[in-house]
Amino acid sequence: MDVTDATFSSVVLDNDLPVLVDFGADWCGACRMIEPVIHELASDLGGQAVVAQVDVDDNPQIAARYGIKALPTLMVFKDGQPVEKVVGAARKAELRARIDSHSAPSKTLL
Structure with a gap:
């Protein structure tokens, strides 16, 4: 999902779910790589x-x-606050672990 200055608050800050934001640019080779x-x-x-x-x-x-000073920069937001930051290309498993650490635990019925 592409986010703009105008939509950032509603999509990222006001979201009940964790949000991974990929800050990048078209000219950035590492951004295209990830x-x-x-x-x-x-x-x-x-x-x-x-x-x-x-x-x-x-x-x-x-x-x-x-x-944001370097690209790509990946940030995880939870409850409107940045809680994780990765600068540079990162592996999928690392990003998934960072997101999962801020996800609500699943509820099971006993």
Whole structure:
């Protein structure tokens, strides 16, 4: 899901689910390299979390607000607050673990 300066609050900050935000740009080689991983995570997570992408060139307010200095930067938000940050390309398993650590535990009936 592409997020803009205008939609960031409603999609990321006001979301009840954990949100992985991929801050990147079209010209960034490492961003293009991890794009398939980001798409796989979005598919795998279904209703457990939201995966969003922010183009920092088109949305400079968000990038400035969160001090994005290197690309890609991946941040996990929970309850409107950044709780995890990874700078540079990361493996799918690492990103999944960071998201899962902020997901609500599943409820089971006894």
